[in-house]
Amino acid sequence: MTTEIIPLGTASAIPTRDRHLSAVALVRGGRTLLFDCGEGTQLQMIRAGVKPMRLQAVFISHFHGDHFYGLFGLLATLALLKRSHALTVVGPQGIADLVGRIPGLEPEWLPYPVDFVEMAPTMSKAIVLESSEYRVEARPLEHREFAAGFRFEEKRRPGRLRLERAHELGVKDYVDFRLLKQGKAVTSGGRRVEPDEVLDAPPPPASFAYVGDTRPCEAGEVLARGVDLLYHEATFGSEMADRARETGHSTAAEAARIAARSGARRLLIGHFSARYDDPARLVEEARVVFKNTDAADELKRYPLQAVEPAAGERPVAQPDAHRGEQ
Amino acid sequence: MTTEIIPLGTASAIPTRDRHLSAVALVRGGRTLLFDCGEGTQLQMIRAGVKPMRLQAVFISHFHGDHFYGLFGLLATLALLKRSHALTVVGPQGIADLVGRIPGLEPEWLPYPVDFVEMAPTMSKAIVLESSEYRVEARPLEHREFAAGFRFEEKRRPGRLRLERAHELGVKDYVDFRLLKQGKAVTSGGRRVEPDEVLDAPPPPASFAYVGDTRPCEAGEVLARGVDLLYHEATFGSEMADRARETGHSTAAEAARIAARSGARRLLIGHFSARYDDPARLVEEARVVFKNTDAADELKRYPLQAVEPAAGERPVAQPDAHRGEQ
Numbered sequence: 001m002t003t004e005i006i007p008l009g010t011a012s013a014i015p016t017r018d019r020h021l022s023a024v025a026l027v028r029g030g031r032t033l034l035f036d037c038g039e040g041t042q043l044q045m046i047r048a049g050v051k052p053m054r055l056q057a058v059f060i061s062h063f064h065g066d067h068f069y070g071l072f073g074l075l076a077t078l079a080l081l082k083r084s085h086a087l088t089v090v091g092p093q094g095i096a097d098l099v100g101r102i103p104g105l106e107p108e109w110l111p112y113p114v115d116f117v118e119m120a121p122t123m124s125k126a127i128v129l130e131s132s133e134y135r136v137e138a139r140p141l142e143h144r145e146f147a148a149g150f151r152f153e154e155k156r157r158p159g160r161l162r163l164e165r166a167h168e169l170g171v172k173d174y175v176d177f178r179l180l181k182q183g184k185a186v187t188s189g190g191r192r193v194e195p196d197e198v199l200d201a202p203p204p205p206a207s208f209a210y211v212g213d214t215r216p217c218e219a220g221e222v223l224a225r226g227v228d229l230l231y232h233e234a235t236f237g238s239e240m241a242d243r244a245r246e247t248g249h250s251t252a253a254e255a256a257r258i259a260a261r262s263g264a265r266r267l268l269i270g271h272f273s274a275r276y277d278d279p280a281r282l283v284e285e286a287r288v289v290f291k292n293t294d295a296a297d298e299l300k301r302y303p304l305q306a307v308e309p310a311a312g313e314r315p316v317a318q319p320d321a322h323r324g325e326q
Numbered sequence: 327m328t329t330e331i332i333p334l335g336t337a338s339a340i341p342t343r344d345r346h347l348s349a350v351a352l353v354r355g356g357r358t359l360l361f362d363c364g365e366g367t368q369l370q371m372i373r374a375g376v377k378p379m380r381l382q383a384v385f386i387s388h389f390h391g392d393h394f395y396g397l398f399g400l401l402a403t404l405a406l407l408k409r410s411h412a413l414t415v416v417g418p419q420g421i422a423d424l425v426g427r428i429p430g431l432e433p434e435w436l437p438y439p440v441d442f443v444e445m446a447p448t449m450s451k452a453i454v455l456e457s458s459e460y461r462v463e464a465r466p467l468e469h470r471e472f473a474a475g476f477r478f479e480e481k482r483r484p485g486r487l488r489l490e491r492a493h494e495l496g497v498k499d500y501v502d503f504r505l506l507k508q509g510k511a512v513t514s515g516g517r518r519v520e521p522d523e524v525l526d527a528p529p530p531p532a533s534f535a536y537v538g539d540t541r542p543c544e545a546g547e548v549l550a551r552g553v554d555l556l557y558h559e560a561t562f563g564s565e566m567a568d569r570a571r572e573t574g575h576s577t578a579a580e581a582a583r584i585a586a587r588s589g590a591r592r593l594l595i596g597h598f599s600a601r602y603d604d605p606a607r608l609v610e611e612a613r614v615v616f617k618n619t620d621a622a623d624e625l626k627r628y629p630l631q632a633v634e635p636a637a638g639e640r641p642v643a644q645p646d647a648h649r650g651e652q
Contacts, residue, residue, distance in 0.1 A: 072395045
């Protein structure tokens with residue numbers, strides 16, 4: 001299962017000639033999750049070849065216009081395309097009411113249901129989307145108003161069944177295959193067959209965190225723990241550290257510190273202030289702290305690849321421990 | 327005074343890779359009027375070099391998303407740019423309430439006042455903006471819901487004073503100059519001096535009509551009477567005439583008939599259905615009826631040039647007669 005991260009908009013607040021408003025697509029098995037949806041996102045989706053009908057969920061981090069004014073047009077386009085299957089929209093409390101009042105988006109007009117998942121301003125964490133294959137967790141960050149960050153994480157899946165080996169061991173029944181895939185031993189001709197005798201090593205689960213707008217904070221670090229890819233806002237360079245503090249944003253070096261502390265494998269920075277024509281300087285500042293940093297490149301496809309820690313090596317990320325401690 | 331018409335978005339309903347959502351800018355003496363404001367209009371303004379701070383008024387024709395979802399981002403950007411002078415927003419009844427409920431656009435948050443001019447669904451015509459130099463008139467068209475068309479028209483201005491000739495006739499006082507410019511005769515050394523002795527011929531007033539979304543209709547024709555440039559929607563070709571009727575839109579040939587009947591000098595068609603990769607065929611169909619037709623080209627600047635009818639020639643357009651009959 002290939003998963004790709006596609007930054008659609010890397011500008012902050014005001015779009016520029018070269019940069020669009022906040023949105024990042026996660027495309028996985030023909031389905032798309034969209035993190036933030038600034039104005040013009042549906043146009044960027046067209047340019048990226050991300051089909052709006054394949055959209056499964058939209059996550060709105062907060063109610064600053066550059067992060068959600070594109071939701072209206074996107075929902076309207078889905079209606080015009082005659083979508084009939086449900087769409088999940090995760091956002092701050094009040095988002096259902098807000099959307100429902102926009103002419104053209106009243107629930108009785110839309111030809112598809114919208115499942116709104118509202119995040120209360122007082123929430124400390126929440127699983128905002130869960131399927132059999134992955135979950136998305138939200139935590140409140142530190143911004144001027146309620147703003148959430150998100151962590152996408154695949155669930156552990158069993159390895160592929162080595163059919164030939166199973167047959168050699170006399171296991172031929174579908175029910176046994178399913179039990180083995182569920183991690184349970186079966187009996188074949190009086191012999192106990194353990195799952196790891198017939199299953200490949202499980203594919204490592206991939207993870208991704210979307211953190212912004214925010215000051216560098218504990219919640220961002222927790223969301224990013226051990227992820228394969230962290231998208232963190234880096235609105236300013238270090239010369240604007242005071243302004244970052246005043247406005248509830250992060251500098252590139254601060255984003256890099258979160259990446260380093262959380263044990264993320266790769267950092268993409270975005271949400272650049274319009275004052276930076278070229279974010280190269282911000283990348284330089286970040287790399288001093290966290291080497292594997294790049295500026296998020298709009299429309300570029302970043303494969304989300306999980307790597308299994310080598311045997312005996314203590315992994316930086318321990319998803320189960322991470323879950324346990326919450 | 328140069329006036330230019332700049333189509334910013336010529337798509338209908340759903341944007342395409344090449345065409346953006348509805349918006350047309352009228353730029354005149356460093357100020358801009360914006361007709362409709364589909365999602366992404368502020369980005370198209372950047373690309374067209376149309377400065378948002380110079381915006382004087384936005385006219386929203388109706389409450390279909392492709393015509394107004396870009397208003398939110400534009401208003402937010404003006405706030406971020408710290409605009410302090412008023413902006414006029416003309417739109418259907420309810421627009422003030424609608425905008426005021428959007429997070430980030432509450433009246434108490436915006437650093438500039440918005441003068442909302444609401445068009446009642448029952449209105450038959452209204453002057454929705456008037457300055458010393460021009461006026462904008464709105465009339466309801468024939469669409470699936472209330473939708474207005476607009477006519478921009480410069481007021482007649484006096485011709486330039488020929489200072490040398492005035493001095494020859496002994497007129498030297500500023501007060502006399504002003505009277506002459508107001509069309510009043512003055513007395514100099516016992517001799518009566520008429521305005522046309524010292525003033526150039528008055529520059530012809532320019533006019534523009536923005537008509538869409540609509541069926542071809544009487545109100546569109548009245549708005550377009552004698553204009554130098556008519557922007558009329560032409561969502562479909564003639565093969566889709568039934569669909570145009572059902573959806574409250576016009577075909578290219580229907581738009582051309584309105585141009586011909588109204589005596590418009592030039593027709594730009596836009597609001598093309600996404601099914602037409604290239605609107606060339608629509609232009610062909612329109613030209614059979616009205617020769618001076620082009621497909622509106624996004625970001626192209628169309629000069630709005632008024633032409634004075636030659637002496638003795640009955641002008642196609644008679645702005646004063648037009649006003650008289652209302």
